[in-house]
Amino acid sequence: xxRPIPGAECKSVYILRARFCDTDLMGIVHHAKYLEYFEASxxxxxxxxxxxxxxxxxxxxxxPVVELAIRYRKSVRFDExxxxxxxxxxxxxxxxxxxxxxxxxAPEGELVAEGxxxxxxxxxxxxxxxxxxxxxxLLCRPETHPRPxxxx
Amino acid sequence: xxRPIPGAECKSVYILRARFCDTDLMGIVHHAKYLEYFEASxxxxxxxxxxxxxxxxxxxxxxPVVELAIRYRKSVRFDExxxxxxxxxxxxxxxxxxxxxxxxxAPEGELVAEGxxxxxxxxxxxxxxxxxxxxxxLLCRPETHPRPxxxx
Amino acid sequence: xxRPIPGAECKSVYILRARFCDTDLMGIVHHAKYLEYFEASxxxxxxxxxxxxxxxxxxxxxxPVVELAIRYRKSVRFDExxxxxxxxxxxxxxxxxxxxxxxxxAPEGELVAEGxxxxxxxxxxxxxxxxxxxxxxLLCRPETHPRPxxxx
Amino acid sequence: xxRPIPGAECKSVYILRARFCDTDLMGIVHHAKYLEYFEASxxxxxxxxxxxxxxxxxxxxxxPVVELAIRYRKSVRFDExxxxxxxxxxxxxxxxxxxxxxxxxAPEGELVAEGxxxxxxxxxxxxxxxxxxxxxxLLCRPETHPRPxxxx
Numbered sequence: 090x091x092r093p094i095p096g097a098e099c100k101s102v103y104i105l106r107a108r109f110c111d112t113d114l115m116g117i118v119h120h121a122k123y124l125e126y127f128e129a130s131x132x133x134x135x136x137x138x139x140x141x142x143x144x145x146x147x148x149x150x151x152x153p154v155v156e157l158a159i160r161y162r163k164s165v166r167f168d169e170x171x172x173x174x175x176x177x178x179x180x181x182x183x184x185x186x187x188x189x190x191x192x193x194x195a196p197e198g199e200l201v202a203e204g205x206x207x208x209x210x211x212x213x214x215x216x217x218x219x220x221x222x223x224x225x226x227l228l229c230r231p232e233t234h235p236r237p238x239x240x241x
Numbered sequence: 242x243x244r245p246i247p248g249a250e251c252k253s254v255y256i257l258r259a260r261f262c263d264t265d266l267m268g269i270v271h272h273a274k275y276l277e278y279f280e281a282s283x284x285x286x287x288x289x290x291x292x293x294x295x296x297x298x299x300x301x302x303x304x305p306v307v308e309l310a311i312r313y314r315k316s317v318r319f320d321e322x323x324x325x326x327x328x329x330x331x332x333x334x335x336x337x338x339x340x341x342x343x344x345x346x347a348p349e350g351e352l353v354a355e356g357x358x359x360x361x362x363x364x365x366x367x368x369x370x371x372x373x374x375x376x377x378x379l380l381c382r383p384e385t386h387p388r389p390x391x392x393x
Numbered sequence: 394x395x396r397p398i399p400g401a402e403c404k405s406v407y408i409l410r411a412r413f414c415d416t417d418l419m420g421i422v423h424h425a426k427y428l429e430y431f432e433a434s435x436x437x438x439x440x441x442x443x444x445x446x447x448x449x450x451x452x453x454x455x456x457p458v459v460e461l462a463i464r465y466r467k468s469v470r471f472d473e474x475x476x477x478x479x480x481x482x483x484x485x486x487x488x489x490x491x492x493x494x495x496x497x498x499a500p501e502g503e504l505v506a507e508g509x510x511x512x513x514x515x516x517x518x519x520x521x522x523x524x525x526x527x528x529x530x531l532l533c534r535p536e537t538h539p540r541p542x543x544x545x
Numbered sequence: 546x547x548r549p550i551p552g553a554e555c556k557s558v559y560i561l562r563a564r565f566c567d568t569d570l571m572g573i574v575h576h577a578k579y580l581e582y583f584e585a586s587x588x589x590x591x592x593x594x595x596x597x598x599x600x601x602x603x604x605x606x607x608x609p610v611v612e613l614a615i616r617y618r619k620s621v622r623f624d625e626x627x628x629x630x631x632x633x634x635x636x637x638x639x640x641x642x643x644x645x646x647x648x649x650x651a652p653e654g655e656l657v658a659e660g661x662x663x664x665x666x667x668x669x670x671x672x673x674x675x676x677x678x679x680x681x682x683l684l685c686r687p688e689t690h691p692r693p694x695x696x697x
Contacts, residue, residue, distance in 0.1 A: 267450075272461065276425035276428070277425060305424065308464050308465065312459070
């Protein structure tokens with residue numbers, strides 16, 4: 090079965106707040122924490138499509154990160170709200186590419202960072218396996234369980 | 242000025258969701274992460290009272306944890322919702338005691354952990370100082386900026 | 394079989410260095426990181442007795458933390474060396490109590506924090522189980538694989 | 546003053562051990578933790594050249610990460626030793642590029658990941674500034690304070 094081509098519907102925005110423990114002695118959010126923001130946003134992306142990543146992991150479908158890149162443009166401080174725009178831009182045989190744009194406070198806010206992660210589909214044995222068709226299809230759906238953006 | 246006696250109004254409930262990166266190889270949330278949940282809940286406790294902890298830190302008022310205790314009763318798994326009931330139970334000359342009860346999914350859910358942290362008031366030089374009266378008073382207010390509980 | 398009574402030989406000292414990412418905007422090591430130091434020290438305590446905690450986890454023996462307490466006495470800064478003195482003080486039917494004393498730079502240095510963790514023995518299903526006798530015995534041995542203290 | 550051209554002497558190997566808290570429910574080291582390994586290795590790279598990054602931060606010289614890329618090749622498990630080969634490959638007016646190769650157990654071991662970080666020189670105000678010449682020179686020195694590789 091051919092892979093769906095991700096389109097504009099493959100995008101969600103998740104709002105989170107920088108925690109105190111996310112900061113370092115420079116007084117800004119530590120660069121490693123952005124990966125936690127990306128990850129939480131991917132999980133939320135799935136929730137918005139009625140998908141539970143937890144169920145997939147229990148079904149033996151894991152999606153570890155195999156490549157990532159980030160460009161940090163502006164620093165983020167404790168307690169700032171960050172809008173993480175999360176998109177799927179490519180779905181391959183056994184991989185999914187997510188892209189992220191982090192904006193200060195709201196989706197219209199200042200761009201503070203952007204990045205991407207390539208995820209590979211693996212089983213419980215961590216060996217690569219084909220991304221199941223139903224998983225690929227669910228990921229390319231528009232949001233069916235949207236959420237208000239004024240959270241966090 | 243005598244310290245306010247914390248009462249039933251010194252309580253807030255914050256709902257958060259266990260992140261994937263919060264888990265360890267046992268498949269459950271790592272015990273150190275509960276401290277991040279406590280901390281995020283303290284910050285939210287302050288937001289609900291119109292208080293910004295960030296402003297206090299910029300004013301040279303810091304509240305580091307000087308003692309803590311936790312009792313873990315049940316494990317928590319990835320993506321579970323946790324309701325953190327956060328209360329102030331004592332305010333001293335230069336200290337504040339917070340207590341926490343973590344319930345699965347909602348405030349009425351199963352008790353999964355409970356704990357406490359004693360915070361000391363210090364300045365930018367990290368030397369102890371008297372907790373300012375306005376800070377003590379704000380912390381003992383009832384919620385003035387409540388939030389719906391169906392978040393996360 | 395009765396439990397061994399932990400004695401003076403149930404102590405090891407592990408030296409580690411505070412990482413940049415361990416700090417927060419106060420410029421000091423974040424209080425949650427001490428739990429990572431405790432944990433790394435427990436693992437090292439086992440290595441010094443020829444024990445691999447990894448093998449135990451693969452054998453279905455897990456030792457999650459069920460209670461913990463910490464008293465923070467002095468702050469720790471980035472790149473400081475910390476000597477973690479780790480002792481077993483009690484071994485019960487299904488529990489082990491570890492105590493920790495953190496000293497600045499070396500075992501003779503300033504006491505910066507002290508704490509304890511109670512670990513429970515559980516199986517892969519996370520249900521409590523009796524701590525196997527060989528595990529209890531290995532934990533109460535003196536160091537058989539000591540290491541120089543000038544590391545980190 | 547022209548920048549030094551980094552050569553073969555701009556390389557150090559740091560050995561660390563994957564901590565229990567570094568793992569996630571897949572049973573492997575979480576991808577965000579690699580950034581902590583990179584960072585600890587940069588700090589060690591500096592120690593080997595008699596440089597204290599802490600002193601630089603106190604002098605108002607900070608080196609935040611502004612770009613990063615990682616390619617994860619193999620998973621790493623709890624308690625595995627990782628040899629992080631850390632090199633400086635470019636020094637610009639206000640930037641330094643570090644590259645990393647992580648090998649399992651020892652520098653000759655299996656390549657498990659590789660990555661790079663671009664650091665920018667900024668002051669206490671987080672505004673970009675020229676990398677001081679003495680800093681650039683120190684970073685391009687060969688190791689003057691080497692350490693045995695059998696640590697961790």
